Amino acid sequence: MATPVIVVDKLVKEFRSDFWKPKVRVLDCVDLVVEQGDVFGFVGPNGSGKTTTLKILMSLNHPTSGEVHIFGKPYDDVSIKADIGFLPENPYFYEYLKTEEFLSFYAGLFKLHGKEKQRRIDYLLELVGMESFRGLQLRKYSRGMLQRIGIAQALINNPKLVILDEPQSGLDPIGRREIRDILLRLKGEGKTVFFSSHIMHDVELVCEKIGIIIQGRIREVGRIEELLDPKILSYEIVFRHDLQEPRLDNLTLRRIGNDFVVEVKDEPQLHKAVRSIFEQGGRVSSILPHRETLEELFVQQVAESKQEANP
Amino acid sequence: MTLLVIAHNTFREGIRAKVLYNLVFFAVLLILFSYFLGQLSIGANVKVMMDVGLFSISFMGVLIAIFVGIGLVYKELEKRTIFTIVSKPIHRSQFIVGKYLGLCLTLFVQLLVMWLFFMLLLYVYSGKFHWQLTPAGLFIYLELMVITAFAILFSSFSTPFLSALFTLSFYLVGHTTTELFEVGKKTENVIVINLLDTLHRFLNLDHFNLMTEVVHGLPVTASRMANGIAYGLSAVILILILSCLIFQKRDFK
Numbered sequence: 015m016a017t018p019v020i021v022v023d024k025l026v027k028e029f030r031s032d033f034w035k036p037k038v039r040v041l042d043c044v045d046l047v048v049e050q051g052d053v054f055g056f057v058g059p060n061g062s063g064k065t066t067t068l069k070i071l072m073s074l075n076h077p078t079s080g081e082v083h084i085f086g087k088p089y090d091d092v093s094i095k096a097d098i099g100f101l102p103e104n105p106y107f108y109e110y111l112k113t114e115e116f117l118s119f120y121a122g123l124f125k126l127h128g129k130e131k132q133r134r135i136d137y138l139l140e141l142v143g144m145e146s147f148r149g150l151q152l153r154k155y156s157r158g159m160l161q162r163i164g165i166a167q168a169l170i171n172n173p174k175l176v177i178l179d180e181p182q183s184g185l186d187p188i189g190r191r192e193i194r195d196i197l198l199r200l201k202g203e204g205k206t207v208f209f210s211s212h213i214m215h216d217v218e219l220v221c222e223k224i225g226i227i228i229q230g231r232i233r234e235v236g237r238i239e240e241l242l243d244p245k246i247l248s249y250e251i252v253f254r255h256d257l258q259e260p261r262l263d264n265l266t267l268r269r270i271g272n273d274f275v276v277e278v279k280d281e282p283q284l285h286k287a288v289r290s291i292f293e294q295g296g297r298v299s300s301i302l303p304h305r306e307t308l309e310e311l312f313v314q315q316v317a318e319s320k321q322e323a324n325p
Numbered sequence: 326m327t328l329l330v331i332a333h334n335t336f337r338e339g340i341r342a343k344v345l346y347n348l349v350f351f352a353v354l355l356i357l358f359s360y361f362l363g364q365l366s367i368g369a370n371v372k373v374m375m376d377v378g379l380f381s382i383s384f385m386g387v388l389i390a391i392f393v394g395i396g397l398v399y400k401e402l403e404k405r406t407i408f409t410i411v412s413k414p415i416h417r418s419q420f421i422v423g424k425y426l427g428l429c430l431t432l433f434v435q436l437l438v439m440w441l442f443f444m445l446l447l448y449v450y451s452g453k454f455h456w457q458l459t460p461a462g463l464f465i466y467l468e469l470m471v472i473t474a475f476a477i478l479f480s481s482f483s484t485p486f487l488s489a490l491f492t493l494s495f496y497l498v499g500h501t502t503t504e505l506f507e508v509g510k511k512t513e514n515v516i517v518i519n520l521l522d523t524l525h526r527f528l529n530l531d532h533f534n535l536m537t538e539v540v541h542g543l544p545v546t547a548s549r550m551a552n553g554i555a556y557g558l559s560a561v562i563l564i565l566i567l568s569c570l571i572f573q574k575r576d577f578k
Contacts, residue, residue, distance in 0.1 A: 115337075
């Protein structure tokens with residue numbers, strides 16, 4: 015069996031915000047394993063320890079205790095970084111550099127030169143859709159452009175492992191979609207991707223595996239389909255009706271444009287509601303089964319964690 | 326070589342920094358001031374010009390070394406550009422040394438600009454080139470290299486304000502340890518004398534002051550030059566090693 019790409023074992027990190035203040039435990043016995051080819055979503059609320067974990071993986075911070083190995087080597091072994099690409103949260107870059115100078119600088123850190131470097135830069139500018147901004151200084155970039163060029167610098171070395179900290183944060187829906195497409199492309203290329211996020215919808219679309227971290231502790235880790243309840247939790251019926259206020263016993267109707275929407279708990283209730291709609295002369299447009307979503311699992315985990323903290 | 330990539334980028338950043346041009350502009354004004362001061366003095370016009378000019382270059386050079394040096398390192402940490410550097414296959418010490426080399430190159434270029442302007446002004450005034458000033462110029466640069474190393478050291482763990490304060494303090498103390506030692510001798514207190522003697526031996530920026538010699542035409546011996554160079558380079562190496570050790574341990578917030 016291949017060596018896991020990332021192994022985090024009983025990782026603890028404590029910080030002292032001020033010299034005279036006591037230490038605060040930010041990570042508490044975190045265990046994680048990321049296998050080769052995984053697209054792993056690391057989710058958690060703000061301040062849960064996601065960024066600290068990523069910083070330790072990138073040796074920007076040092077653990078208080080515990081072990082972290084990447085490609086089977088200690089996290090602070092400089093040689094492993096030749097195969098890692100990293101994008102920090104809300105990245106800032108050298109504003110005085112132009113797009114091409116910027117990527118050329120990072121290529122230099124990987125000892126890429128000449129035609130090989132130029133090929134890589136051209137490919138990445140195309141990948142992130144920024145070929146026409148080669149000569150533009152980074153100070154003139156929008157937030158979305160910074161994020162895209164940030165991803166380009168993370169991929170300059172054609173890494174085997176890509177670590178991204180909140181790659182979609184602060185982006186508009188189009189920007190988020192572009193980043194999601196890039197993640198899917200990386201997944202298609204067989205790269206191992208480890209990224210943190212609190213946009214559950216995107217995590218669900220892109221990842222096979224997730225880890226949920228809350229208050230520095232891993233609450234759940236595993237394949238998404240194993241973590242989510244496969245049962246149908248409810249059904250959503252969308253229908254049209256000529257009446258202004260059709261009546262479905264004890265069910266609350268919502269009106270969206272010309273449609274009515276009603277949610278029912280189980281199959282018997284579904285049959286009853288559909289029959290009632292037909293009997294009153296309505297037309298059913300769609301019936302959507304509703305399974306547990308990652309967002310619901312996440313919210314439930316946060317609520318449980320709060321309950322445990324304040325029983 | 327990764328070190329040179331960092332150095333080149335730092336140089337590019339330094340050269341494109343507006344604060345550098347402002348400081349060089351003020352330095353040029355100060356040098357011009359030396360010209361007018363020379364006009365006003367009686368008899369020793371050229372010497373006054375040389376004295377004030379060299380002082381201006383040295384003083385503005387120190388300001389540039391402190392502000393540009395601290396600013397560039399602080400910006401890396403504050404804006405977190407360092408995250409994308411340290412996460413690449415480079416050692417933190419390579420970052421520190423690369424940054425230092427880039428800053429030294431930036432300082433060299435700005436010093437050269439001020440120096441050429443100063444020499445040209447002297448030529449216009451006296452009708453000849455004063456090559457004898459060159460050793461003083463080289464030693465001003467050597468001193469700036471030491472000051473920059475201090476700026477890097479303090480920026481590796483402190484805020485820009487404190488770093489500037491510490492570096493400036495080292496600069497001022499470093500130029501007064503000889504006098505402090507002389508005053509200390511008068512106290513006849515063995516502890517004070519030993520303390521000031523040690524300070525005088527290890528932190529003595531007067532090693533780099535050749536202004537009196539070159540302005541007044543006194544000989545600058547080879548051993549004086551060698552001592553200054555050896556002291557300067559050892560100080561730079563020691564301070565950079567210390568900076569690397571501190572930087573190696575720190576967590577980036």
